[in-house]
Amino acid sequence: MAYVSTRAAETRGWSGKINWCGYLGLALTPVDIKRDSNKEVSFSIGESIRDEDIYIIMQIGSGIVNDKVLELLIMINACKTASARRITAVLPNFPYARQDRKDKSRAPITAKLMADMLTSSGCDHVITMDLHASQIQGFFDVPVDNLYAEPSVVRYIREKLDVKNAIIISPDAGGAKRAAGLADRLDLNFALIHKERARANEVSRMVLVGDVTGKTCIIVDDMADTCGTLAKAAEVLLENGAKEVIAIVTHGILSGKAIENINKSKLERVVCTNTVPFEEKSKLCPKLDTIDVSGVLAEAIRRLHNGETRFPERRPGTASSKINTSSILMSSWIRPSLRSFSFRSDSPSHQMNGNGLPLPTITGLSPVITSSNSSKPSCKWLVFKSNLSLCEEVQTMIGIPLALSFLIRSRTPGRNWTVGHNCSCLAEVIA
DSSP states (O other): OEEEEEOSSOEEEEOOSSOHHHHHTOBOOOEEEEEOTTOOEEEEESSOOTTOEEEEEOOOOSSOHHHHHHHHHHHHHHHHHTTOSEEEEEESSOTTTTOOSOOSTTOOOHHHHHHHHHHHHTOOEEEEESOSSGGGGGGOSSOEEEEOOHHHHHHHHHHHSOGGGEEEEESSGGGHHHHHHHHHHHTOOEEEEEEEEEETTEEEEEEEESOOTTOEEEEEEEEESSOHHHHHHHHHHHHTTOSEEEEEEEEEOOOTTHHHHHHHSOOSEEEEEBTSOOHHHHTTOTTEEEEOOHHHHHHHHHHHHHTOOSSOOOOTTOOOOOOOOOSSSGGGSOOOOOOOOOOOTTSGGGSOOTTSSOOOOOOSOOOOOOTTTOOOSOEEEOSOOOOHHHHHHHHHHHTSOOOOOOOEEEOSTTEEEEEOTTOOOEEEEEO
């Protein structure tokens, strides 16, 4: 559990396993936690937090989850009664996320109950990562930021695994969308394992859909609990000709016999992010590896406190000459998409300005770097090649000058998306 207090000009915090203070440049804030003889919990905050921006960070994984949840609620209420300006709960692994629907008669929807309790205790904002079901955001009456570990996972795969001979595996039908998205970013194929459960945390039968012969199989999932599914999936994949099997999960809960199951399994490696602390368990299992997502969460806190957005706003007809991408890791988890520009006369970018005149053509912008005018060896066309006659033809059709914003957006470290103001091409420029 962690407590972070933010003032206008400085930020202070008290932290646990994730290095929040290191990324944000925090000083520690004293928080005294006491347990009475009957196990009741009480908190004492060591300084005034009146009119401050509060971030309470709780890493909930294996162990006594209910005690940690209650401590979080008490801490939120303590900050609320101390006249905090805004209270944000940072829950890297959202508790009870798997109980998001009624899967049988008289079953509770505990994820909704968690949302209600957080809101009732005084929470104004929630930051989490890779929710088990994205619709959980709709359970809240306050804003919820669901961050993604996918860019950090992509970086790990590219740096430490044989990407050219890999295939992405989804351990169940529910994770097919996640696996397909990761496979698209890595330009890989993906396969699916269909599983049938006899009871909770126990898989009775698995069927592979796809060809994995001679491939390095990368199983991706949002969480690993007892790791029984991962162990059986590895057996199925190896029986179908896989070269090796590696599992990558966001939340390594690793409860029950998880460590024993991993050590006995045919998994080459199990990689988890540090949303759930498992330092002691990693000493018992040499197959465990970690992906650090501290920077992503810390950057989200920084941007929320400063009132920044992921995509800076641009007025129609103006150019964004510079977008700051120097922050910790946020630039790598922006998900770019190919945008289609509207050439309709009623499009906002083609409307008249305040004096009744068409928007002026943008000048003073650097030309688009293409394979013909750049000495850089790698340049890939993504939409269409330079064709000024097409622009002139469109201009004639709509009867007004074309004026498009010059946009630079960071996709991954060392790369920029660039759109020319003359609408002649869209290229990926290798920096």
